[in-house]
Amino acid sequence: xxxxxxxxxxxxxxxxxxxxxxxxxxxxxxxxxxxxxxxxxxxxxxxxxxxxxxxxxxxxxxxxxxxxxxxxxxxxxxxxxxxxxxxxxxxxxxxxxxxxxxxxxxxxxxxxxxxxxxxxxxxxxxxxxxxxxxxxxxxxxxxxxxxxxxxxxxxxxxxxxxxxxxxxxxxxxxxxxxxxxxxxxxxxxxxxxxxxxxxxxxxxxxxxxxxxxxxxxxxxxxxxxxxxxxxxxxxxxxxxxxxxxxxxxxxxxxxxxxxxxxxxxxxxxxxxxxxxxxxxxxxxxxxxxxxxxxxxxxxxxxxxxxxxxxxxxxxxxxxxxxxxxxxxxxxxxxxxxxxxxxxxxxxxxxxxxxxxxxxxxxxxxxxxxxxxxxxxxxxxxxxxxxxxxxxxxxxxxxxxxxxxxxxxxxxxxxxxxxxxxxxxxxxxxxxxxxxxxxxxxxxxxxxxxxxxxxxxxxxxxxxxxxxxxxxxxxxxxxxxxxxxxxxxxxxxxxxxxxxxxxxxxxxxxxxxxxxxxxxxxxxxxxx
Amino acid sequence: xxxxxxxxxxxxxxxxxxxxxxxxxxxxxxxxxxxxxxxxxxxxxxxxxxxxxxxxxxxxxxxxxxxxxxxxxxxxxxxxxxxxxxxxxxxxxxxxxxxxxxxxxxxxxxxxxxxxxxxxxxxxxxxxxxxxxxxxxxxxxxxxxxxxxxxxxxxxxxxxxxxxxxxxxxxxxxxxxxxxxxxxxxxxxxxxxxxxxxxxxxxxx
Numbered sequence: 001x002x003x004x005x006x007x008x009x010x011x012x013x014x015x016x017x018x019x020x021x022x023x024x025x026x027x028x029x030x031x032x033x034x035x036x037x038x039x040x041x042x043x044x045x046x047x048x049x050x051x052x053x054x055x056x057x058x059x060x061x062x063x064x065x066x067x068x069x070x071x072x073x074x075x076x077x078x079x080x081x082x083x084x085x086x087x088x089x090x091x092x093x094x095x096x097x098x099x100x101x102x103x104x105x106x107x108x109x110x111x112x113x114x115x116x117x118x119x120x121x122x123x124x125x126x127x128x129x130x131x132x133x134x135x136x137x138x139x140x141x142x143x144x145x146x147x148x149x150x151x152x153x154x155x156x157x158x159x160x161x162x163x164x165x166x167x168x169x170x171x172x173x174x175x176x177x178x179x180x181x182x183x184x185x186x187x188x189x190x191x192x193x194x195x196x197x198x199x200x201x202x203x204x205x206x207x208x209x210x211x212x213x214x215x216x217x218x219x220x221x222x223x224x225x226x227x228x229x230x231x232x233x234x235x236x237x238x239x240x241x242x243x244x245x246x247x248x249x250x251x252x253x254x255x256x257x258x259x260x261x262x263x264x265x266x267x268x269x270x271x272x273x274x275x276x277x278x279x280x281x282x283x284x285x286x287x288x289x290x291x292x293x294x295x296x297x298x299x300x301x302x303x304x305x306x307x308x309x310x311x312x313x314x315x316x317x318x319x320x321x322x323x324x325x326x327x328x329x330x331x332x333x334x335x336x337x338x339x340x341x342x343x344x345x346x347x348x349x350x351x352x353x354x355x356x357x358x359x360x361x362x363x364x365x366x367x368x369x370x371x372x373x374x375x376x377x378x379x380x381x382x383x384x385x386x387x388x389x390x391x392x393x394x395x396x397x398x399x400x401x402x403x404x405x406x407x408x409x410x411x412x413x414x415x416x417x418x419x420x421x422x423x424x425x426x427x428x429x430x431x432x433x434x435x436x437x438x439x440x441x442x443x444x445x446x447x448x449x450x451x452x453x454x455x456x457x458x459x460x461x462x463x464x465x466x467x468x469x470x471x472x473x474x475x476x477x478x479x480x481x482x483x484x485x486x487x488x489x490x491x492x493x494x495x496x497x498x499x500x501x502x503x504x505x506x507x508x509x510x511x512x513x514x515x516x517x518x519x520x521x522x523x524x525x526x527x
Numbered sequence: 528x529x530x531x532x533x534x535x536x537x538x539x540x541x542x543x544x545x546x547x548x549x550x551x552x553x554x555x556x557x558x559x560x561x562x563x564x565x566x567x568x569x570x571x572x573x574x575x576x577x578x579x580x581x582x583x584x585x586x587x588x589x590x591x592x593x594x595x596x597x598x599x600x601x602x603x604x605x606x607x608x609x610x611x612x613x614x615x616x617x618x619x620x621x622x623x624x625x626x627x628x629x630x631x632x633x634x635x636x637x638x639x640x641x642x643x644x645x646x647x648x649x650x651x652x653x654x655x656x657x658x659x660x661x662x663x664x665x666x667x668x669x670x671x672x673x674x675x676x677x678x679x680x681x682x683x684x685x686x687x688x689x690x691x692x693x694x695x696x697x698x699x700x701x702x703x704x705x706x707x708x709x710x711x712x713x714x715x716x717x718x719x720x721x722x723x724x725x726x727x728x729x730x731x732x
Binding site for chain 1: 547557579
């Protein structure tokens with residue numbers, strides 16, 4: 001199928017092919033209005049004319065509406081399953097009930113209230129597919145998209161909604177010029193059975209009486225099947241028009257069990273959106289009209305028959321999606337553009353203000369003396385030098401402290417001192433000081449002392465006591481954090497070797513030791 | 528029969544759809560780029576405006592800082608704490624101190640200056656801490672000489688220093704002090720600190 005601008009914008013064009021047993025009517029709707037209708041017989045000549053008509057009247061989706069005697073309905077139940085299981089169960093049922101036809105349909109009609117609560121289903125099928133297939137083949141031949149094949153009785157449920165019928169038992173009666181008198185019984189808004197009766201030519205018999213006779217036959221059939229709910233009357237809706245409607249009005253009398261509602265076909269057509277009413281008592285065009293409105297789910301058509309229509313719907317979807325994308329893109333970009341222009345204006349304002357303040361600042365700065373760096377950096381440099389002065393370290397402080405202790409232990413002589421300083425992590429200092437409630441030091445001076453006991457009599461016990469006394473003296477001095485003896489004159493621990501002379505010897509002996517002293521210092525304090 | 532895609536039907540609408548997608552994408556992308564650019568421009572100018580206005584409002588504070596700190600800044604610069612190091616002045620001060628204290632022995636060795644991160648917490652801001660390390664060997668008559676030497680350097684030498692390490696060793700075994708020869712051998716490491724602008728820039732008055 002070719003693609004043209006016309007086809008994009010004529011979305012309201014549609015076609016309905018109303019198929020009866022031996023003839024069909026082709027309804028052409030342009031821009032939602034019934035433009036024309038053509039009748040064809042189901043034979044070679046009729047199909048040839050139909051093909052020519054299809055070519056001449058242009059391309060549009062076609063809905064096939066079927067109303068023929070060879071349509072069967074069965075009420076059945078099936079397990080409440082879905083997906084592939086439901087399809088399998090239905091396929092078995094269709095194969096058993098309607099062998100040999102590809103056109104079947106199932107409609108769920110609620111669930112049973114007892115037992116395993118099976119689904120109630122209406123099963124329908126066209127038992128003589130050869131009445132429909134020539135039309136379908138012809139449409140596919142000329143590449144007309146088929147929207148679906150619809151059953152007139154099943155479709156009638158839509159009409160009840162239009163007529164706002166809520167009664168429990170409803171019998172809808174309509175007269176179709178190409179098929180006959182259709183009587184469909186609904187219970188709770190759902191189709192239960194339907195019957196198509198032949199109608200003689202208009203004028204050959206009293207039509208109203210004939211119709212009511214046919215109605216009575218179905219009435220008796222319904223009673224025999226006990227389909228009508230006993231506690232509710234049967235509401236009979238008869239669609240007609242003009243003289244026939246008047247004639248029916250005279251014959252239809254309400255009883256306790258039956259209530260008649262005579263509906264004018266023309267009025268219903270207006271309700272369905274038809275602008276031009278037609279002076280006809282048949283409902284052919286009315287049912288055709290139902291298929292041009294809201295999307296109706298396909299009843300009988302096979303997927304391969306509606307493939308072209310699905311492609312058209314996909315095409316339409318793509319076009320709509322494209323248009324929406326374009327529109328969305330335009331709106332979004334317009335919003336972005338407006339935001340951008342606003343930001344640009346705000347940027348210009350900010351720039352002007354910045355220039356204004358910079359000029360004012362330069363003017364104000366001219367009054368200040370020139371400086372090699374920014375004023376805040378001048379202050380910072382002074383602060384940095386102050387900090388450095390505070391951090392200045394020297395061994396003088398710890399030397400004075402150690403001298404103080406040694407002055408009180410004259411037997412001790414220092415031979416060597418090694419000094420260094422350590423800066424602990426600032427956070428660590430604060431945390432420890434806070435936890436132990438001790439003064440926080442900014443650095444620690446470490447001194448390792450090497451000395452001896454002079455004079456040494458050879459009494460190691462005395463020498464060790466002297467060294468311990470020195471340690472105690474040191475520990476008493478302020479800011480001393482730690483005093484550790486690294487080495488005594490004699491190592492008397494159990495895991496070391498000891499040797500020497502135990503007699504009074506003239507040989508000179510020494511009592512050397514090593515100490516480690518740690519002293520804390522705060523900033524600005526001589527350590 | 529499996530459903531097949533009929534490209535003959537879809538081709539035109541697919542082209543239209545892709546066209547719309549490209550145009551819409553182009554419009555949105557272009558406008559988004561334009562908006563982002565304007566947003567960046569606005570942020571830059573707004574930031575400049577805030578900085579300029581704060582700078583303007585801080586002029587009084589700057590005036591106060593200059594009045595309060597600039598004389599000290601100049602003094603520190605002239606005193607060798609800021610700007611280029613005064614290595615010659617340090618050595619002269621050291622020599623003078625040694626001479627005036629009558630130290631029998633005083634030798635030094637100075638390493639090239641380098642930028643260092645201080646071991647202690649110090650916010651240097653826009654400055655670098657330059658450190659020149661001096662190794663000093665001294666012969667002392669007694670330990671008081673060392674304190675006096677440091678006091679003399681403090682008095683005379685420009686800049687600020689810190690003693691990093693020291694070793695003191697008695698040179699005589701008997702413990703007796705000789706008034707004419709060194710009794711204590713001392714070896715110390717001094718860090719001479721100066722502050723200058725960060726990087727290649729140099730502070731000049």
